[in-house]
Amino acid sequence: MLATTELIRRNPVRGGRTTAAPLSWFAVIAMACAAAGLVLVPPDARAAEPEIVARVNGEPLTQAEFQRMRANPLTVRQLQQELGVQDPGAEELDRLALRKLIQHRLVLQEARLKKISVKEKELDEAVAALRRRFGDLKGFGEWMKEQGFNDRSLFESVRGDVLADRVRAALVKDVRVTDEQVQQYYETHKEQLKTTEVRLQIIVLKDKAAAEEALTALRGGKDFATLARERSVGRRAAKGGDTGWVAYETLWPPLRKFVSRMKVGHAGGPLQNGNEFLVVRLGDRRSGRTVTLAEAKPQIEPYVLALKRQEVVRDWLADKEKKAKIEVLMGPDAKPKMSHPQSATR
Incomplete structure (x- = not known):
């Protein structure tokens, strides 16, 4: 210093x-x-x-x-x-x-x-x-x-x-990560590596005021599908705004973030998309297909690398502790008391 x-x-x-x-x-x-x-x-x-x-x-x-x-x-x-x-x-x-x-x-x-x-x-x-x-x-x-x-x-x-x-x-x-280590992690955790699918209903409106009116109607008990058929200008209006099952990861990022905070059965908005305003309902959410190794590799590789680095540092520290002369001088009055193969307590 x-x-x-x-x-x-x-x-x-x-x-x-x-x-x-x-x-x-x-x-x-x-x-x-x-x-x-x-x-x-x-x-x-x-x-x-x-x-x-x-x-x-x-x-x-x-x-x-x-x-x-x-x-x-x-x-x-x-x-x-x-x-x-x-x-x-x-x-x-x-x-x-x-x-x-x-x-x-x-x-x-x-x-x-x-x-x-x-x-x-x-x-x-x-x-x-x-x-x-x-x-x-x-x-x-x-x-x-x-x-x-x-x-x-x-x-x-x-x-x-x-x-x-x-x-x-x-x-x-x-420290490096091999393809074999990535594959091993993938095989071990395959059941956890699934996509998420969501089923949405979306009402597309031309201005914010119309979107607010739609939300008010929904809060008053109006059926979402009926309201979508009556007011939506989106291409799914005739189907009550139903998107069918879609992969959550493929959604437009602002919509994905918006849906991530929603509970099943709830509607919210308005969410602006250019000149349009969306009122969105989350119909359901489920686990989808298992992602492929190629899809999962960009997420697995840095995670496995971090684990390997932690292991290297942990092993190095353990070796240093074994070889070091460590004296722990904190007595019972100071609370902690630590044992060590080469420690001498006072």
Whole structure:
């Protein structure tokens, strides 16, 4: 992590004069924190030895890092999904969160070993992208305060995330999916790879007011097929607007999205299609034919590739954990306590 003073840049002296430096991200963060009432404490004024929850190959993990992970709602949801329990206990979440923190440190140690780095410009851009998620500097500062970030820890966290992404990308760069693996997935999940078919009734009208009148009539109890024969200008008017069974995937995209939100037997609209307005009723929905391997391959291939990449990273992490010296220092008072073949608990 860059020292605070290194985040404030100056342009070279030209013609004996120093040009004004562009606003550094330290200055932006300082303003954000000031707006939220958060004071940035210089690094040398902070506690020299923060509470340590674990050591990974001799490197400390702090209570602040652990609490930040546990306080992040997105991380908590991911932990819950990984545990596969709808409402896991706090101790289970703590244990898994600590393991994730340890694994993250192993990844960062690998980045150093492989000499993977993040340039200062790239770090600034990553922080800028994070900042753009918030409406203003005050909101950004409040989020920093909630997460327990100061200027230095924020940059360290962002740098760590970028490094971790690059290590994982390097681990999986040669992973490929073969045609045999795609076929195997297809054969195993063939019963789930079916098209959806829908049966619709559609009234086509020339203006929005007429469509609104048709909807009012339907709400009043008017039969849809009768109304379609009386008012629709579409080619299926004589059939009560009935489309017959059609593949859901082949529908006009706005109509497909509209129908996806409908319940069987319900009508809605108006949906504009050029100069026409549609009133649509979903008559029924059913599973259709099984899609062919050629049709399914564009969806199967990236999914299987993602699974293989996850497996490569998971196996790599498991191997690193076995070989690492991991000391878990969180006692019963701090809740989590994690066992490991090479761990030493205090």
